[in-house]
Amino acid sequence: MSIVFDKPHALTDAPLHYCPGCTHGIIHRLVAKAIDDLDIEGSTVGVAPVGCAVMAYNYFACDMVEAAHGRAPAVATGLKRAMPDNIIFTYQGDGDLASIGMAETVHAATRNENITVIFVNNAIYGMTGGQMAPTSLPGQVTQTSPYGRDVKLCGYPIKICELLSRLDGPEYIERVAVNNVKNIKAAEKAIKKAFENQINKKGFSLIEVISSCPTNWGMTPEKALSWIEENMIPYYPLGVYKDRSAEKKEGEQQ
Amino acid sequence: MTDKVLMKGNEAIAEAAIAAGCRHYFGYPITPQTEIAAYMAKRMPKIGGVFLQAESEIAAINMVYGVAAAGKRAMTSSSSPGISLKSEGISYIAGCDLPALIVNVQRGGPGLGGIQPSQSDYFQATRGGGHGDYHMIVLAPAYVQEMADLTLRGFDLADIYRMPVMILADGTIGQMMEPVKMKEYTPLNISKDWAVTGTKMKRVHNIVNSLCLEPEQLEESNFKRYERYKAVLEKEPMYEEYLTDDADIIIAAFGIAARVSKNAVNEARKMGIRVGLIRPVTLWPFPKKAFEKAADRAKAFISVELSMGQMIEDVELAVHCRRPVYLCNRVGGMIPSPEQVLSKIKEVEENLKK
Numbered sequence: 001m002s003i004v005f006d007k008p009h010a011l012t013d014a015p016l017h018y019c020p021g022c023t024h025g026i027i028h029r030l031v032a033k034a035i036d037d038l039d040i041e042g043s044t045v046g047v048a049p050v051g052c053a054v055m056a057y058n059y060f061a062c063d064m065v066e067a068a069h070g071r072a073p074a075v076a077t078g079l080k081r082a083m084p085d086n087i088i089f090t091y092q093g094d095g096d097l098a099s100i101g102m103a104e105t106v107h108a109a110t111r112n113e114n115i116t117v118i119f120v121n122n123a124i125y126g127m128t129g130g131q132m133a134p135t136s137l138p139g140q141v142t143q144t145s146p147y148g149r150d151v152k153l154c155g156y157p158i159k160i161c162e163l164l165s166r167l168d169g170p171e172y173i174e175r176v177a178v179n180n181v182k183n184i185k186a187a188e189k190a191i192k193k194a195f196e197n198q199i200n201k202k203g204f205s206l207i208e209v210i211s212s213c214p215t216n217w218g219m220t221p222e223k224a225l226s227w228i229e230e231n232m233i234p235y236y237p238l239g240v241y242k243d244r245s246a247e248k249k250e251g252e253q254q
Numbered sequence: 255m256t257d258k259v260l261m262k263g264n265e266a267i268a269e270a271a272i273a274a275g276c277r278h279y280f281g282y283p284i285t286p287q288t289e290i291a292a293y294m295a296k297r298m299p300k301i302g303g304v305f306l307q308a309e310s311e312i313a314a315i316n317m318v319y320g321v322a323a324a325g326k327r328a329m330t331s332s333s334s335p336g337i338s339l340k341s342e343g344i345s346y347i348a349g350c351d352l353p354a355l356i357v358n359v360q361r362g363g364p365g366l367g368g369i370q371p372s373q374s375d376y377f378q379a380t381r382g383g384g385h386g387d388y389h390m391i392v393l394a395p396a397y398v399q400e401m402a403d404l405t406l407r408g409f410d411l412a413d414i415y416r417m418p419v420m421i422l423a424d425g426t427i428g429q430m431m432e433p434v435k436m437k438e439y440t441p442l443n444i445s446k447d448w449a450v451t452g453t454k455m456k457r458v459h460n461i462v463n464s465l466c467l468e469p470e471q472l473e474e475s476n477f478k479r480y481e482r483y484k485a486v487l488e489k490e491p492m493y494e495e496y497l498t499d500d501a502d503i504i505i506a507a508f509g510i511a512a513r514v515s516k517n518a519v520n521e522a523r524k525m526g527i528r529v530g531l532i533r534p535v536t537l538w539p540f541p542k543k544a545f546e547k548a549a550d551r552a553k554a555f556i557s558v559e560l561s562m563g564q565m566i567e568d569v570e571l572a573v574h575c576r577r578p579v580y581l582c583n584r585v586g587g588m589i590p591s592p593e594q595v596l597s598k599i600k601e602v603e604e605n606l607k608k
Binding site for chain 1: 278280304310314316317322323325326343346350451452453454456459460461462464465
């Protein structure tokens with residue numbers, strides 16, 4: 001019997017600790033598959049965040065570093081500057097990347113640091129039990145916004161792709177989702193491109209992945225996936241926000 | 255570089271770091287240590303090294319963490335308020351057992367404080383500074399020459415014991431110019447098989463990490479780390495003794511305070527007062543034994559500090575409170591004068607006669 005579906009080599013055999021229905025598993029798989037497809041496992045070093053993916057260092061088979069909350073892009077900068085020929089990626093959630101680590105994120109992007117950033121946006125702090133995230137939607141009920149996110153009190157969600165794409169620095173910024181097969185296929189392509197850009201020394205690539213958190217959203221996994229479609233994607237439109245190499249090519253053609 | 259060169263203390267640190275094979279420096283401007291960054295910005299690109307001005311002290315220490323995880327020598331420098339920001343990263347570096355060199359050219363505090371010299375980060379440096387049980391090796395230069403020598407030594411100690419090392423200088427030594435002779439340096443040959451350099455598909459992945467959710471395991475890792483610290487405490491204390499053999503009064507002072515105190519000791523000796531000086535060069539490990547031994551003969555101690563009295567606690571602990579320990583200090587960027595120290599010596603001498 002031929003194998004039609006297998007675990008990527010770049011994932012270890014450690015059982016994932018994620019909640020049932022959580023899409024981190026899919027995203028881990030997509031990252032690992034990109035590493036397999038590009039045959040870079042032996043030279044890749046990943047940086048895990050603080051948040052739900054804190055134990056990602058157990059799941060990826062490449063060398064791994066666990067960073068302090070929000071500091072992954074700075075740690076990745078150190079790794080990349082020390083080993084320019086290695087492939088360095090960070091895997092971060094919304095609290096990590098868009099709240100406490102905002103400075104590190106923006107500055108790694110503006111330096112066009114040649115790293116790959118996987119940004120998992122599920123609009124909530126999962127690991128600590130469901131508090132309001134910088135990306136929680138207006139009106140979204142969380143443990144720390146029990147009456148719904150009041151934008152007058154705590155402002156609006158941060159749209160990372162829109163924000164970073166206004167910088168001159170970064171090479172590639174794209175937002176994808178993993179709530180259905182079509183979107184997962186697009187996410188796979190985007191993540192692979194983000195690694196290819198690094199191999200080709202093009203610079204900073206960030207892929208924002210709209211993800212679900214059934215446990216803390218208080219929904220069934222299935223309902224959570226439709227909530228992405230109905231609420232998250234309208235607020236966070238999918239697509240390529242910046243592709244400097246493509247822009248350059250277009251410029252040459254004109 | 256074997257000839258003597260006139261250098262600023264901060265520049266001596268930078269040049270010594272390069273001599274030690276450090277090719278990665280990350281910093282953020284803050285007075286009075288910015289010369290280190292400026293020097294690195296000039297030199298690093300010319301020798302294939304990396305100078306990067308980080309977006310914050312927090313980012314800078316985390317860049318150091320990244321380079322250290324890759325198994326290479328890295329350093330950052332700052333001054334007091336910036337070191338507070340770096341303390342998070344230093345705790346992680348300690349928790350991951352990574353070697354790194356951190357320079358603190360101290361200024362007066364607390365808060366934004368001032369930009370003049372101080373030694374008021376003694377507690378922060380010797381007790382860890384960040385969260386959790388950990389230590390840094392803390393080296394306290396008193397001369398520009400020592401800024402260079404202790405930087406070389408600091409990188410070695412960091413690698414040998416896999417822990418962060420801090421150069422605890424102050425604004426005076428940082429800004430002062432003195433002749434420096436760069437020592438011949440042979441790099442250590444230490445295997446860093448724990449580094450995350452890529453598996454090359456030849457080994458199981460390395461993980462640099464300080465998270466440990468199993469309390470028994472976390473306890474065990476703390477115990478193991480403290481076994482290493484025990485070796486540091488036994489082998490690495492450094493200090494200078496000056497005229498202590500027959501001394502009735504011993505001054506404890508490090509850095510610029512020790513230089514001032516030496517003048518006062520010389521003056522007091524002319525007056526027939528038997529006073530000596532112990533200058534800790536390592537603040538952690540504190541040279542306990544030197545003080546313990548001195549307490550057998552000396553009748554009193556004076557801790558001369560540019561702080562409200564921080565090292566004095568270690569002196570009291572080292573002499574097991576067998577002898578009185580007096581404080582002679584200035585703070586806020588002020589430096590005690592030799593006259594102030596001398597009058598304290600006379601006062602203590604009078605007390606002893608009573």
